[in-house]
Amino acid sequence: MHTVEVSGSLTIAIPFHRGVDYLASAIESVLAQERPDWKLEVFDDSGQTGEIGDLVGSYEDPRVAYHRNERNLGMVPNWNRCIDRAETDLVALLHADDRLEPDYVAAMLELAERHPDAAAYFCDARIIDARGSRRFSFADATKRFFVPSDEHEYVLRGQQAVRALMRGNFIMCPTLCFRKSVLGTERFSDSWEQVQDLEFTTRLLMQGKSLVGTTRTAYAYRRHDKSATSRQSESLLRFDEEFRLFDQVAARAEELGWSDVSRVSRRKAIVRLHLLYRIARDAAILRPTSALEKLRFLLTRR
Numbered sequence: 294m295h296t297v298e299v300s301g302s303l304t305i306a307i308p309f310h311r312g313v314d315y316l317a318s319a320i321e322s323v324l325a326q327e328r329p330d331w332k333l334e335v336f337d338d339s340g341q342t343g344e345i346g347d348l349v350g351s352y353e354d355p356r357v358a359y360h361r362n363e364r365n366l367g368m369v370p371n372w373n374r375c376i377d378r379a380e381t382d383l384v385a386l387l388h389a390d391d392r393l394e395p396d397y398v399a400a401m402l403e404l405a406e407r408h409p410d411a412a413a414y415f416c417d418a419r420i421i422d423a424r425g426s427r428r429f430s431f432a433d434a435t436k437r438f439f440v441p442s443d444e445h446e447y448v449l450r451g452q453q454a455v456r457a458l459m460r461g462n463f464i465m466c467p468t469l470c471f472r473k474s475v476l477g478t479e480r481f482s483d484s485w486e487q488v489q490d491l492e493f494t495t496r497l498l499m500q501g502k503s504l505v506g507t508t509r510t511a512y513a514y515r516r517h518d519k520s521a522t523s524r525q526s527e528s529l530l531r532f533d534e535e536f537r538l539f540d541q542v543a544a545r546a547e548e549l550g551w552s553d554v555s556r557v558s559r560r561k562a563i564v565r566l567h568l569l570y571r572i573a574r575d576a577a578i579l580r581p582t583s584a585l586e587k588l589r590f591l592l593t594r595r
Contacts, residue, residue, distance in 0.1 A: 302331060302332060302383070303381055303384070303385065303398055303401055304332045304333075304334060304380065304381045304384040304385070305332070305384075305385050305398075306334045306335075306336060306376070306379060307333070307335045307386075307388075308338065308368070308371040308372050308386060308388075309335055309337050309339060309345060309389045310338050310339055310368060310389070311339060311389075312390045313345065313348065315515065316335075316345070317348060318392055319389050319390070319391060319393075320348075320357070322387075322393040323357075323393055324352065325393075325395050326398045326399075327395050327396055327398070327399055328399045328402065330398070330402070332356050332379075333356055334360060334375070334378065335359050336362065336371055336375050336378070337361040338362045338365055338367070340365050345359070360378070362374070367483065368486070369481050369483040369485070369486075370483055372386055372481050372489075373480040373481055373483075376473065376476070376480060377480075382472055382473050382474050383402070383405055383470055383472055383473075384471055384473060385397075385401060385469065386469070388467045388515075390515045391467055391512065391514055391515050392421070392425075392513040393511070393512060393513070394419075394512060394513060396509070397416070397511040400416050400507060401414050401416075405470070405472065407505075408448065408503070408505045410503065411448070411475065411503045411504060412471065412472060412475040412476055412503065413469045413471045413472065413497070414469070414470045414472075414505050414506070415468045415470070415504065415506050415507075416465075416468045416506070416507050416508075416511040416512055417508055418433075418467075418510065418513065418514040419510050419512075419513050419514070420433050420514055420516055421513050421516070422515070422516065422517060423517040428516060431570060432570075433514075435461065436461055436465075437463065439457060439460050439563075440457075440463045440506075441453065441457040444508075445508050446505070448503055448504075449498060449503060449506065450498065450504075451498065452549070452551040452554050454498050455495050455499060455542065455554050458491065458494065458495055458498075459542060459554060459557045459558045460557055460563060461563045462490075464490070464494055464504070465512065465514055466490030466491075467512065467514065468511070468514075476497075479493075479496070479497060479500070480493075485534055485538070486530060487530060487535075488535055491538060492541075495542050499546075499549065529587065532564060532568055532594075535561070536561060536564060536594050536595075539561045539564065540558070540559070542558045543556075543558035565591065568587055569591070572591070575587065
């Protein structure tokens with residue numbers, strides 16, 4: 294693998310598929326970074342001609358580049374292409390409907406300087422709605438209770454870290470900034486459509502790599518009805534993948550002799566709790582068919 298280290302710089306890669314209305318906001322959030330030592334690369338997997346390239350090209354900044362995939366790769370392969378094509382050792386994947394806070398680049402570079410052996414770095418995120426206003430999310434608010442440290446900055450390593458993520462995945466995937474020289478050939482698995490982030494982070498930890506987090510809120514994550522997460526949660530694909538992944542992690546933990554991790558994973562408590570919350574919400578807003586579908590799904594899973 295070819296990796297070119299550019300000292301003190303970070304690549305922000307946007308794996309674009311749809312949502313051109315949000316793309317300009319994402320790009321502008323990169324241009325507004327307090328630290329200027331970044332590159333921005335947009336990888337267009339939309340299959341459209343002209344529109345996205347014209348938009349990216351309208352920003353007359355030499356640090357901004359556009360790449361159009363010759364064929365549609367799909368979400369996860371495009372994420373991996375973003376990592377592969379980055380010419381800096383550090384690369385972050387900004388989702389096209391999200392925004393960076395002005396200090397994101399500074400936060401990641403500071404973590405990377407203090408923890409050069411980590412495979413990835415991440416931060417807290419504020420939740421915004423389709424219009425960019427702050428939005429409350431029960432699921433995201435709950436995640437903070439599972440962070441295994443009350444320190445401003447913390448290192449995740451080994452079985453304790455995997456156990457913590459199996460209790461509740463508190464890492465907001467798009468905040469992750471990866472160090473390619475530590476990742477080596479490891480990439481997101483395209484066997485998954487929804488849980489590829491949790492699969493990747495637990496796999497890295499089980500290989501002995503470390504992740505470093507900060508409680509600094511340096512990312513704005515947009516939750517809206519048209520997002521892939523919303524669609525896949527409603528279709529139950531998300532929960533089906535979570536049940537399968539938790540069993541996979543449990544099996545691997547048993548091989549490693551991590552009995553406590555295996556036990557927590559087999560219980561799938563956080564997945565069941567999330568399903569119960571959605572069932573209650575559907576019932577409250579008079580969606581009995583959807584509530585019953587989720588209840589049947591829950592009762593038939595081990």
